Amino acid sequence: MTSPKHIAIVGGGTAGWMTANLLRHRWATLNVEVTLIESADIATIGVGEGSTPFLRHFFRTLGIEERDWMPACDATFKSSIRFPGWSSVAGYESYVHPFFCEADRQLGNQFFTNACLRRRGQAADANPQDFFLAAELARQRRAPVGTDYAYHFDAGKLGAFLRSHAVGLGVRHVVDTVARVEQHENGDIAALHLRSGARIDADLFVDCSGFKGLLITETLGEPFHTYRDNLFNDRAIAIPTPLVDGEDIPCETVSTALRHGWAWQIPLTTRYGNGYVYSSDFVSDDEAERELREHLGAAAEGASARRLRMRVGCVKRHWRQNCVAIGLSQGFIEPLEATALMLIQLSVEQFIAALESGDFERHHQDTFNHRVSEMFEGVRDYVVAHYQLNTRRDTDYWRTNRANRNISARLASLLDIWDRGGDFEVELERHGAGLMYLRPSWYCLFAGMGRFPAELRATPQAVTAAVARQSLARMVREFRSHRRYLAGE
Ligand SMILES: Cc1cc2nc3c(=O)[nH]c(=O)nc-3n(C[C@H](O)[C@H](O)[C@H](O)COP(=O)(O)OP(=O)(O)OC[C@H]3O[C@@H](n4cnc5c(N)ncnc54)[C@H](O)[C@@H]3O)c2cc1C
Known part of the structure; x- marks a missing residue:
């Protein structure tokens, strides 16, 4: 590829520093200069403290060990997300979305079987919190090391850690505010004019300026596709x-x-x-x-x-002209599944792949934009499904969410097949990678919310929750206390 010679990143939040690290690391041998400009007067969002397991891949790519970054960021391990109060179905008032691992194979399969029996009218136990190792680790507060875990961390401290790592890789850090953006006649961004009077020229600009989207929205005028009709929280x-x-x-x-x-x-x-x-x-x-x-x-x-x-939705084109938007500037889906850093990471990886295969060619931009929008839509559908499946009756908020028909055709068909006792597996396969979430996550969500017929027949052959829990209790014995593990004891 003809790599960009100078990349200017606007914004020193988590998105800016993750991007700076990944780009500088990837193109270290190509002498690509990376400058990150961050304003001392405009604060970062300061939240964003949970991840998906993808973040492990981020640190692995950069060669950063847990023992180096975790204590510096007050970080803990995350085995799962628990959802109390979303459902009023007896036995399903709380459920867990676990991060799955190899050890879940046997009990996990029993859970899938039970969930299918139950949605077809048989009284098999099917709350995921009884069948997955992550749920038991969470109940007993054991460090999930050895499973497919994720992290919690202090957002400000993670930003500071990533900043110092990026600067160590050779990223130039400029503390100043972008006051004006200069464009070429063809619409490309030419330079950033800073409040101090300095001017930053670059051939590629990355917008990590947060919700306002200084470059992608305010300068280039890229339309924003709001998800407000799917996701009401703002x-x-x-x-x-x-x-x-x-x-x-x-x-x-x-x-x-x-x-x-x-x-x-x-x-x-x-x-x-x-x-x-x-x-x-x-x-x-x-x-x-x-x-x-x-x-x-x-x-x-x-x-x-x-x-x-919160501005919920995403820009129509994440990469336009010589500018790519990463982080809150490109879009945001409410943090129910803690997916924002994963989308940052995947967007940067896709961008690197697109640029390496085709420079700034239109075709590669289109493919990139299509893929990134697909990722956003995949995450959106999974988050929207939580609201569709809720069975709370206490407020208009929950009733309106449940009754909302502004959902994608894909999500509507998943709900329909599940409710009709149809072939959920085939339906999941039909939508493939576009779903973003894999089969176990969809099963845990639908079953965990208690989306089953009210009338159930007895089923003697299904594995019960009590038996599954006994197996889990045996499995967690070899995991250490979370607190002690973090303290290095
Ligand atoms: C309530 C909430 C909860 C969240 N929870 C999670 C979670 O659990 N997990 C998760 O993955 N994500 C979560 N997120 C999202 C996550 O916080 C963000 O994706 C992440 O912090 C990245 O933000 P950012 O860097 O894009 O923007 P910001 O943090 O807003 O940073 C913007 C940067 O741009 C700079 N800037 C702006 N204008 C200028 C200018 N003119 N000149 C120079 N610099 C400028 C600012 O100084 C700042 O450094 C959450 C978000 C919200 C709102």
Whole structure:
């Protein structure tokens, strides 16, 4: 390829520093100069503290060991996400979305069999929290090392760690604010004019400027495709709370349904990160904060709250002219499955692949844009499915979400096949990689919410939850306490 000679990245949030590291690492031998400009006056979003297992691949690519970055970022291990309160179906009031691993093969297959029996009217136990190793590790607070785990971390500290690593790789760090963007006649970006008077020329510009999209939206005018008709939440409030003294550190994210949205709880080694994601169409900011404080109880007394607005959806073209948008500038799906950093990572990887195979050719841009939009839509559908499947009856928020028919044809067909007792496997295969989430995740979501017929016949041959739990209890014996593992004991 004819690699770009100079890449300018605008933004020093997690997206900017992840991108700087990946580009500089990948093109280290090609003498590609990378400059990252970050404003001292415009804060980063400061949240984003849970990951998917993909983040392990990110650190592996850069050759960064857990022992080097985890303590620096107050990081903990994440085995799963637990969802209390989304369903009112007896026995399914809470369920787990586990990260699956090889050890799940046997019990996992029994879970799939049971879920299929149950959706066809037989009374087999089918709550995923009874069948997957990750759920038992979370219950017993054991470090999920050896499984396909993910992480929790302090967003600010992760940014600082990645900054120092990128600078070590040779990325030039400029602390200044972009005041004006100069364009060539053909629309390409020519240079960034900084508040200090400096000018940054580059042949490729990466927009990591956050929700406003300084380059992709404000400069190039790329249209934004909102997901507001699928996903109603547009606000969040974050409140940190202390860990409980002497308690073992949890290794799961908890996403509890509240009256007008859901609250996250993310355990770090030094505190909990908490927040409430809600819709301003259904509740005021003040009321939402009251509700979150009530949910958190005494632990939140005196803790200050940060209120955030979210732009949910994505730009139509993530790469346009000589500018690619990465992070919140390209799009955002509410953080229910903690997918934003994964989308950043995958977008950068796809961008590198596209550029290496075809420079700035139109065809490669189109393919890249199509693939990245597909990833966003795949994640969106999985998140929307949570709202479709909810069975809460307490507020308009939940009833309206459940009744919303603005869903993709793909999600509608998955719901239909599941409900009719049809061949769910074939339907999942038909949609293939575009789904983003694999078969076990879809089963856990549909079954975990208790999406089954009300009338069930007895089924003597299915493995019961009690038997499955006994096997899990035996399996976790060899895993160490999460707190002790993190402390290096
Ligand atoms: C409530 C909430 C919860 C979330 N939870 C998760 C989660 O659990 N997991 C997950 O993966 N993601 C999560 N995310 C998303 C995650 O926080 C972001 O994807 C991630 O932090 C990347 O943000 P960013 O770098 O794109 O933008 P930001 O952090 O907003 O950074 C923008 C940067 O651009 C700079 N900038 C802006 N304008 C200029 C200018 N004119 N000149 C120079 N610099 C400029 C700013 O100084 C800043 O450095 C969450 C997001 C929200 C809103």
